[in-house]
Amino acid sequence: MSNPKTIAVAMSGGVDSSAVAAMLRAEGHNVIGLTMQLWNQRRLAGHEGMPEQVTGRCCSLDDVYDARRVAEHIGIPYYVVNHEERFERDVVRPFVAEYLSGRTPIPCSLCNNHLKFDQLLVVAQQIGADSVATGHYARVQYDDARGRWLLMRPADRSKDQTYFLFGLTQGQLSRTLFPLGGMTKPEVRELARKQGLALAEKPDSQEICFVPGGDYKRFIDAYLAESGEALPDTAGELVTASGQVIGEHSGIHNFTVGQRKGLGVATGSPLYVIQINGADKQVIVGGDEHLYSRTLRARRVNLISVDDLREPLRVSVKIRHRHEPAGGVLEKIAADEILVTFDQPQRAITPGQAAVFYDGDIVVGGAWIA
Amino acid sequence: MRRIYLDNNASTPVLPEVLEAMQPYFGEHFGNASSIHHHGQETRAAVERARDSVARLLGCRPAEVVFTSGGTESDNLVIAGLTSAGDHIITSSIEHHAVLHAAKHLEETGCEVSFVPVDGRGLVDPDDVKRALRFNTKLISIMMANNETGVLQPVEEIGKIATEADVYFHTDAVQAAGKVPIDVKRMGCDALSISGHKMHAPQGVGALYIRKGTQLQPLFYGGRHERSRRAGTENVPGIVALGKAAELAMQGFERGDDKKMSTLRDRLQQGILAQVEEAAVNGDDAPRVPNTTNIYFDHIEGESMVISLDLKGLAVSTGAACSSGAIEPSHVLTAMGLRTDRVRASIRFSLGKQNTKEDIDVALALVPETVARLRELSPAYGKQAVVS
Numbered sequence: 001m002s003n004p005k006t007i008a009v010a011m012s013g014g015v016d017s018s019a020v021a022a023m024l025r026a027e028g029h030n031v032i033g034l035t036m037q038l039w040n041q042r043r044l045a046g047h048e049g050m051p052e053q054v055t056g057r058c059c060s061l062d063d064v065y066d067a068r069r070v071a072e073h074i075g076i077p078y079y080v081v082n083h084e085e086r087f088e089r090d091v092v093r094p095f096v097a098e099y100l101s102g103r104t105p106i107p108c109s110l111c112n113n114h115l116k117f118d119q120l121l122v123v124a125q126q127i128g129a130d131s132v133a134t135g136h137y138a139r140v141q142y143d144d145a146r147g148r149w150l151l152m153r154p155a156d157r158s159k160d161q162t163y164f165l166f167g168l169t170q171g172q173l174s175r176t177l178f179p180l181g182g183m184t185k186p187e188v189r190e191l192a193r194k195q196g197l198a199l200a201e202k203p204d205s206q207e208i209c210f211v212p213g214g215d216y217k218r219f220i221d222a223y224l225a226e227s228g229e230a231l232p233d234t235a236g237e238l239v240t241a242s243g244q245v246i247g248e249h250s251g252i253h254n255f256t257v258g259q260r261k262g263l264g265v266a267t268g269s270p271l272y273v274i275q276i277n278g279a280d281k282q283v284i285v286g287g288d289e290h291l292y293s294r295t296l297r298a299r300r301v302n303l304i305s306v307d308d309l310r311e312p313l314r315v316s317v318k319i320r321h322r323h324e325p326a327g328g329v330l331e332k333i334a335a336d337e338i339l340v341t342f343d344q345p346q347r348a349i350t351p352g353q354a355a356v357f358y359d360g361d362i363v364v365g366g367a368w369i370a
Numbered sequence: 371m372r373r374i375y376l377d378n379n380a381s382t383p384v385l386p387e388v389l390e391a392m393q394p395y396f397g398e399h400f401g402n403a404s405s406i407h408h409h410g411q412e413t414r415a416a417v418e419r420a421r422d423s424v425a426r427l428l429g430c431r432p433a434e435v436v437f438t439s440g441g442t443e444s445d446n447l448v449i450a451g452l453t454s455a456g457d458h459i460i461t462s463s464i465e466h467h468a469v470l471h472a473a474k475h476l477e478e479t480g481c482e483v484s485f486v487p488v489d490g491r492g493l494v495d496p497d498d499v500k501r502a503l504r505f506n507t508k509l510i511s512i513m514m515a516n517n518e519t520g521v522l523q524p525v526e527e528i529g530k531i532a533t534e535a536d537v538y539f540h541t542d543a544v545q546a547a548g549k550v551p552i553d554v555k556r557m558g559c560d561a562l563s564i565s566g567h568k569m570h571a572p573q574g575v576g577a578l579y580i581r582k583g584t585q586l587q588p589l590f591y592g593g594r595h596e597r598s599r600r601a602g603t604e605n606v607p608g609i610v611a612l613g614k615a616a617e618l619a620m621q622g623f624e625r626g627d628d629k630k631m632s633t634l635r636d637r638l639q640q641g642i643l644a645q646v647e648e649a650a651v652n653g654d655d656a657p658r659v660p661n662t663t664n665i666y667f668d669h670i671e672g673e674s675m676v677i678s679l680d681l682k683g684l685a686v687s688t689g690a691a692c693s694s695g696a697i698e699p700s701h702v703l704t705a706m707g708l709r710t711d712r713v714r715a716s717i718r719f720s721l722g723k724q725n726t727k728e729d730i731d732v733a734l735a736l737v738p739e740t741v742a743r744l745r746e747l748s749p750a751y752g753k754q755a756v757v758s
Contacts, residue, residue, distance in 0.1 A: 032677075032681070035694075037692070037694050037696035061693055061694060064694040064695065068695070077680070077681060079677050079680075079695075080694050080695040080696040081673055081677075081696060081697075082673060082692075082696035082697050082698065084696075122747065123671075123673075123674055123677075125747050126671070126674040126678060126743070126744050126747050127674055127677045127678045127681060128678065128681065128743075
């Protein structure tokens with residue numbers, strides 16, 4: 001190839017990032033495989049309520065083994081880099097704190113912002129790599145007219161991961177490659193097969209990587225117990241939208257906006273969590289109709305395709321990963337706060353989740369729902 | 371790319387003479403050393419010649435040498451084999467995991483363990499060992515040389531304390547054997563571990579010196595090999611290799627190879643310190659084995675340094691590898707009271723008999739430029755990384 005680059009590939013031991021490494025290597029680049037050791041799965045194993053056996057996916061020895069075998073197979077140097085301290089500080093602690101204050105966090109975005117596209121980019125630079133490639137389904141390209149790096153939705157809409165990538169800065173995007181952005185998952189598996197990768201049929205991971213079995217409540221209990229911290233008393237009242245106390249609840253961290261099960265009260269019509277009031281430890285419940293709202297406010301804004309919001313902008317907005325973007329108007333209402341007014345009311349707008357704004361395929365930016 | 375290996379405390383290449391000595395014992399002389407026929411007699415003789423060589427290296431009798439699978443087995447055999455529930459063990463906070471984790475396991479199964487600290491130079495204070503003695507102390511296990519800093523511990527003084535107190539004294543000499551002369555009588559030790567692959571024999575063979583008359587509970591049950599102290603058919607090629615490596619080490623001491631080694635090590639250490647600011651040697655003021663230097667470079671991440679150097683062909687190390695292969699901060703440097711950032715910024719260079727002056731000069735060209743690059747990208751060094 002005419003212009004080989006030195007590229008660090010973030011290898012998780014899954015099919016996607018393995019295919020990226022194989023593809024870039026086949027194109028003739030100098031590829032360096034890196035796996036981030038983020039969490040010790042054995043740390044909480046056997047704690048009360050946690051499984052004795054290690055079942056979580058994040059940084060499991062099996063995944064490191066798989067990544068190492070791929071690196072060896074395609075003939076690239078491979079290293080595991082230890083970022084456990086930063087992961088705990090920037091992802092796990094905020095994850096626990098958000099639940100305890102009544103919000104529903106997205107650890108994957110925090111990990112992308114603070115680890116994969118921050119720490120890993122620094123390591124890549126330090127070891128002489130021009131850029132970092134990952135197996136995310138998204139596209140990144142430079143737009144001459146705007147003079148900005150754009151983050152865009154991938155060809156395979158069913159695998160779109162742009163929702164988790166809205167926090168990337170221009171500096172980060174300029175050094176990031178998403179080689180799978182133009183491919184579908186079946187094509188990626190086919191590529192992995194053609195490259196002779198033994199893990200071509202490995203199933204996708206879905207759950208939050210450091211929470212075994214997806215049971216975040218047990219994780220929080222075990223994590224706090226291990227740190228020697230008592231689980232704060234987050235129990236309180238169940239209150240209706242009109243302010244009537246109808247019962248007690250076990251703790252606000254056990255609830256998510258839109259949740260129907262587990263409220264412990266029997267009424268004639270179905271009740272849902274419509275709001276969690278962290279300050280008063282109240283869980284507000286109501287009928288389905290109370291879940292809808294036409295506006296949302298969000299803070300800690302990151303803009304990608306534009307440098308500022310000088311006037312209201314028509315966008316479509318995703319309020320959770322599995323949400324069909326809904327039309328609305330985006331406007332800035334404070335230095336670091338935005339307001340979205342939807343065309344149609346949206347169900348279960350959840351504090352702690354991200355609102356990501358799109359202009360067609362282009363990610364305009366995103367912010368954390370307040 | 372020219373590859374230079376300065377991580378000999380992790381493992382050493384098998385010397386050509388050692389390889390030559392062991393080779394006939396794979397095919398030509400393959401017999402089981404316990405067999406009564408010709409083939410067994412041949413390999414039995416080879417094993418006993420190797421035992422003589424190892425005994426000479428350690429200053430003990432051949433019957434006091436037990437061949438094992440390596441340093442970890444030797445350490446485990448002696449620690450578990452000399453103690454039982456209710457006993458007290460004294461060891462240090464800077465031991466290899468083979469000793470530390472064995473001691474911690476015994477702690478969970480009914481022994482008491484005292485971990486004596488080290489000072490800022492990485493040295494155990496013999497008075498601390500003395501103060502840690504209890505009525506039920508059965509064993510003192512303090513390493514002869516530390517794997518990360520190369521610091522030599524005051525084993526003779528500790529040996530005297532053990533003798534006076536009538537307590538067993540074991541020393542893990544894995545990082546000392548072949549580098550400095552060993553005399554078990556002078557050290558007053560009852561047991562001593564060595565490992566083949568740290569002294570230019572292959573991986574998978576080691577030995578334990580155990581003083582005559584010491585009752586040792588075996589780890590394995592099986593045949594009566596090694597005077598019933600270690601069951602299992604002997605690893606004859608490995609044992610022959612360890613014997614040859616011991617012989618070569620003795621010849622090396624007579625020739626003054628250890629002095630040459632320390633001259634090369636000092637060339638590396640002084641060359642780095644002369645070219646790189648804000649760098650210092652960990653354990654500088656303590657006596658050290660001649661092949662090791664552990665250098666701290668302010669404002670660098672050891673992990674990135676090791677990877678960068680590896681990509682340029684220079685193999686060194688930092689900290690300890692955990693099961694995934696990621697690096698965990700060194701428990702040894704932490705025990706010396708060094709700040710976390712200094713621990714993470716420390717690199718171990720360890721030389722072997724194969725290293726030449728040219729190797730050192732290549733390292734002296736690579737290390738300063740790599741440190742400069744890493745510092746340029748370190749936000750903490752006063753310059754912003756390119757990523758904002």
